Amino acid sequence: xxxxxxxxxxxxxxxxxxxxxxxxxxxxxxxxxxxxxxxxxxxxxxxxxxxxxxxxxxxxxxxxxxxxxxxxxxxxxxxxxxxxxxxxxxxxxxxxxxxxxxxxxxxxxxxxxxxxxxxxxxxxxxxxxxxxxxxxxxxxxxxxxxxxxxxxxxxxxxxxxxxxxxxxxxxxxxxxxxxxxxxxxxxxxxxxxxxxxxxxxxxxxxxxxxxxxxxxxxxxxxxxxxxxxxxxxxxxxxxxxxxxxxxxxxxxxxxxxxxxxxxxxxxxxxxxxxxxxxxxxxxxxxxxxxxxxxxxxxxxxxxxxxxxxxxxxxxxxxxxxxxxxxxxxxxxxxxxxxxxxxxxxxxxxxxxxxxxxxxxxxx
Amino acid sequence: xxxxxxxxxxxxxxxxxxxxxxxxxxxxxxxxxxxxxxxxxxxxxxxxxxxxxxxxxxxxxxxxxxxxxxxxxxxxxxxxxxxxxxxxxxxxxxxxxxxxxxxxxxxxxxxxxxxxxxxxxxxxxxxxxxxxxxxxxxxxxxxxxxxxxxxxxxxxxxxxxxxxxxxxxxxxxxxxxxxxxxxxxxxxxxxxxxxxxxxxxx
Numbered sequence: 001x002x003x004x005x006x007x008x009x010x011x012x013x014x015x016x017x018x019x020x021x022x023x024x025x026x027x028x029x030x031x032x033x034x035x036x037x038x039x040x041x042x043x044x045x046x047x048x049x050x051x052x053x054x055x056x057x058x059x060x061x062x063x064x065x066x067x068x069x070x071x072x073x074x075x076x077x078x079x080x081x082x083x084x085x086x087x088x089x090x091x092x093x094x095x096x097x098x099x100x101x102x103x104x105x106x107x108x109x110x111x112x113x114x115x116x117x118x119x120x121x122x123x124x125x126x127x128x129x130x131x132x133x134x135x136x137x138x139x140x141x142x143x144x145x146x147x148x149x150x151x152x153x154x155x156x157x158x159x160x161x162x163x164x165x166x167x168x169x170x171x172x173x174x175x176x177x178x179x180x181x182x183x184x185x186x187x188x189x190x191x192x193x194x195x196x197x198x199x200x201x202x203x204x205x206x207x208x209x210x211x212x213x214x215x216x217x218x219x220x221x222x223x224x225x226x227x228x229x230x231x232x233x234x235x236x237x238x239x240x241x242x243x244x245x246x247x248x249x250x251x252x253x254x255x256x257x258x259x260x261x262x263x264x265x266x267x268x269x270x271x272x273x274x275x276x277x278x279x280x281x282x283x284x285x286x287x288x289x290x291x292x293x294x295x296x297x298x299x300x301x302x303x304x305x306x307x308x309x310x311x312x313x314x315x316x317x318x319x320x321x322x323x324x325x326x327x328x329x330x331x332x333x334x335x336x337x338x339x340x341x342x343x344x345x346x347x348x349x350x351x352x353x354x355x356x357x358x359x360x361x362x363x
Numbered sequence: 364x365x366x367x368x369x370x371x372x373x374x375x376x377x378x379x380x381x382x383x384x385x386x387x388x389x390x391x392x393x394x395x396x397x398x399x400x401x402x403x404x405x406x407x408x409x410x411x412x413x414x415x416x417x418x419x420x421x422x423x424x425x426x427x428x429x430x431x432x433x434x435x436x437x438x439x440x441x442x443x444x445x446x447x448x449x450x451x452x453x454x455x456x457x458x459x460x461x462x463x464x465x466x467x468x469x470x471x472x473x474x475x476x477x478x479x480x481x482x483x484x485x486x487x488x489x490x491x492x493x494x495x496x497x498x499x500x501x502x503x504x505x506x507x508x509x510x511x512x513x514x515x516x517x518x519x520x521x522x523x524x525x526x527x528x529x530x531x532x533x534x535x536x537x538x539x540x541x542x543x544x545x546x547x548x549x550x551x552x553x554x555x556x557x558x559x560x561x562x563x564x565x
Binding site: 130131134135138153154184185188189191192203204205208211215219223262263264265266270271273274 | 419420422423424425426428429549550553554555556557559560562563
């Protein structure tokens with residue numbers, strides 16, 4: 001099982017001292033967070049994409065390529081890459097490029113994006129969100145899987161005799177996760193292609209995630225990619241830890257109370273009960289995270305959100321230390337002991353290349 | 364005997380509240396009329412006051428918490444709805460509007476609804492038709508023709524009882540003649556992916 005962190009890339013004022021990091025500080029901080037993730041033994045770093053303040057990450061593959069140059073082992077991903085408003089040709093090119101530079105340590109998570117004005121800024125309409133996700137992804141697959149593409153659709157200019165370069169590393173496209181909070185159509189899309197499904201999970205009640213994942217697993221089996229328990233599932237999580245759980249609550253509360261998305265609403269205690277947010281000791285995070293398996297089954301990837309709401313870099317790096325030293329080693333062992341042998345690990349470039357070679361030899 | 368679920372939403376704020384009093388009178392009139400149709404009413408009353416903070420949380424988080432969820436389910440799953448608000452500043456109260464804001468676009472589509480309101484004076488009577496009816500038209504609910512506004516003076520007037528009885532009878536007629544409500548399930552009939560691809564023409 002893979003463990004990692006994902007970042008929304010928000011530039012948020014620290015509510016405890018009123019200080020707002022500059023974009024430069026926050027961008028350098030993200031690189032430090034990714035390097036630290038590798039140093040403490042995590043597997044994955046994933047970065048969001050936004051095209052409006054207060055977010056900095058408009059160009060994730062640029063950032064991830066830089067991180068690739070500073071790391072050796074870390075799997076680089078996105079959370080999410082906008083399949084609706086980006087040109088699928090550019091996605092095909094950018095991520096193939098990143099594959100070559102990062103020696104294949106690349107996958108990506110596709111999402112629709114829910115910031116209304118971004119659609120018209122990129123010449124699209126939010127009402128077309130689902131059809132855009134369907135058409136653009138169908139084209140993206142062809143651009144990666146076929147050397148020469150003739151194509152026409154509703155949302156971009158036709159292609160005739162087009163080859164996306166560079167070609168995917170070793171002729172194998174990066175693995176794709178489809179991320180969704182509430183659209184069954186996206187879980188259906190992930191199931192149809194036999195791709196991964198990433199349930200955002202955080203900020204929402206567990207029951208919602210349980211139903212989405214159950215639906216994806218059932219449809220994955222329906223489309224003949226394997227058993228329902230062999231579908232590739234990722235989950236988000238949100239944690240803040242201190243050795244003593246009261247210290248964690250005291251330190252995190254001002255960040256919680258003023259956070260974008262959920263701040264100025266429910267109490268930290270209410271939100272912790274209603275959603276996967278866990279603020280407490282490492283042991284509490286271990287127990288809560290192991291509990292996710294009870295409603296989504298054996299899953300392949302767990303990403304934690306640790307760097308939002310204005311938390312200073314120092315605190316974030318401390319969170320990564322705790323994850324790497326105390327939490328993830330226990331979770332690895334416990335999840336591995338529970339996982340049946342026929343449940344696959346998350347695909348990597350190496351496993352996808354091996355799978356293709358095996359298919360060719362069989363043919 | 365057939366049964367019908369009747370949800371009663373009251374947005375009154377004081378305790379006791381004349382809005383709740385009107386809601387109970389409308390529920391009784393509807394229940395009596397339903398029994399006349401051979402239908403056993405199953406009445407559930409929702410006091411929005413008790414969920415004021417839950418509703419504010421929902422605005423911020425985007426989902427109903429554990430206390431609000433059964434209330435939303437009861438209203439969405441009801442065969443008929445009685446919705447009663449005090450008139451504040453010439454319209455429904457903010458609390459009342461918030462509840463219907465968070466229910467979702469299709470939650471009340473096709474549902475028979477009886478509209479009621481309370482006000483200080485009868486000069487607010489048209490708020491029912493200028494404010495409440497457009498809201499429920501937007502939600503594609505089926506509002507019965509008679510809405511009931513109870514101004515302070517109405518509580519000493521025989522005319523109020525007659526309007527309540529007529530409105531309750533209209534709601535009962537709609538509920539009794541209608542198939543039972545089924546809760547919406549977003550996973551029940553998802554369009555297969557081949558059909559989604561075809562719809563796109565790719």
